[in-house]
Every structure is written in structure tokens, then in C-alpha cells.
Amino acid sequence: MTVWPSQPAPRPRHLAALRCAPRAAELSVIDGVLAPATCRTLIREADVDRWLTTTAEIPRAANGPHTCPPRRVAESDRPCRLLGGEDDRPRFAVIDAPVLALRLFYRLSAQLSSSREDAELAGLKPLLRCLEYRRGEGTRAHCDPTRETSDGQRSQLSVVVFLNDRFVGGGIEFPDLGRTVEARVGRACVFPHSLRHIDHVLERGRKFVLETEVFYSSDWAPYRG
Numbered sequence: 001m002t003v004w005p006s007q008p009a010p011r012p013r014h015l016a017a018l019r020c021a022p023r024a025a026e027l028s029v030i031d032g033v034l035a036p037a038t039c040r041t042l043i044r045e046a047d048v049d050r051w052l053t054t055t056a057e058i059p060r061a062a063n064g065p066h067t068c069p070p071r072r073v074a075e076s077d078r079p080c081r082l083l084g085g086e087d088d089r090p091r092f093a094v095i096d097a098p099v100l101a102l103r104l105f106y107r108l109s110a111q112l113s114s115s116r117e118d119a120e121l122a123g124l125k126p127l128l129r130c131l132e133y134r135r136g137e138g139t140r141a142h143c144d145p146t147r148e149t150s151d152g153q154r155s156q157l158s159v160v161v162f163l164n165d166r167f168v169g170g171g172i173e174f175p176d177l178g179r180t181v182e183a184r185v186g187r188a189c190v191f192p193h194s195l196r197h198i199d200h201v202l203e204r205g206r207k208f209v210l211e212t213e214v215f216y217s218s219d220w221a222p223y224r225g
Helices: 036-046 098-111
Strands: 028-030 091-096 119-124 127-133 154-162 172-174 179-181 188-192 202-204 207-217
Touching: 028 098, 036 091, 036 127, 036 207, 098 119, 098 127, 098 154, 098 188, 098 207, 119 154
Parallel strands: none
Antiparallel strands: 028 188, 091 127, 119 207, 127 207, 154 188, 154 207, 172 179
16 A cells, blocks of 8 residues: 655645635545455446435434435535536435445554544544546535534545546646645545545546545543443
8 A cells, every 4th residue: 555645744734725724734645545346346336326416315323224215405505516517516326335434444544643623533434425527527626514423423534535547637636735636546535624625627538436534523432341
């Protein structure tokens, strides 16, 4: 597994963003997080009549199956603004994969802070999102939203994993860092929600990425056996 530093300096620099004002501009790029075969399987599973064009509301018990199928809900304030497409956001499929989420967490754990803002590292949620971009599609500069679970865990970091790379364009630009990350199968980007990023317009092919968030908790209940 190859880890690419976010910038030449040994520590992240504090940069002032124009719109989202990230407190710390942190970016980790990690290769080999998912095997190519796993990436191909995820694309096949998502590409079988599971694409949604809006945010999905999916009731799910903490360790159980969905209580009902995903249903489309409107979310006009979604910060990801799709350029060049028929909708205002990319198509995505919800993948309920707790084992995969756990594997992904362990492969990223060396790059994750054990605590942030007085909260302790909790992990990834088992619901992952597979997004598809088509030719002419990309996003404007945006920051990702914070998500919160029913038990008070809050997300602080975004995770994006490239599932394929046989396309032209489609890199992820971080304008406040002056850096663009190009696609490579299994390559992951981990960064704070407050860090602005742009999905470059796809010039040819189809681009698939896996997205999720890293959660932190400030109220851990001790285990009592």
C-alpha cells in the first residue's frame, strides 16, 4: 500500500478557503485500499437497476437489514452541484455492506486521527454510496455536509475511492491546496468535510467512485459484560 503525502511539508498547512474556510487543510491519498476485483464487483452490483438520482432515505436497524427499500427524497440543499448532466447531482446506488465498510476502515485507519474536536474515532457507517459520472459531468467547488447518527456520532472526514480509471478527465481538484488527484483503481482520498473540492468534468467514458464518511463520537458508553 502506497501512501502519498498531501503536500511536501511534513505537516498540513492551515489555509483560508474562500467559501468553506477549512480549519486545517488535510488530504491523504492512499493507493490499494480496494482490490481491482472488488472494485469491478461493486460497479456490477450498483449498475443493475439500483441507480437513484436523489438522496435516499433508508431506515435501517443498527445491526440489521433495511426495514424497507430505499425511497427517493428531495434535498435541495445538497452541496454537490452537478455540471453538464440532466440532474443536479450524480446518479448513485446505496450499497449496504458492513463487512466491506469494516475492511475499508481498517485499511484507512493508519491515516485517521484517533480524535478530532474532543471526539474519538468511531468508524464508518455500513451504508456506502457508489456514484456514477458520465461524459460532460462534474461538480462545482463544494464542501461535504456533516452527517449525524441517532446515537450522536458525527462525521468529520470524507472518503472517496476510485473504482475505475479507464476514462478521460474526472480527477478531483482541491483548489485550496493547489492539487489535483487523478484516478487510479482502488485509490482513496480522505479529507475534512470543510475542504473544498471539485470533480473535474468527464471527457470520455464512465467514472465510478465509492463514497462514505468517517465518524467520531464524544460520548462513548463503556462496555459492561
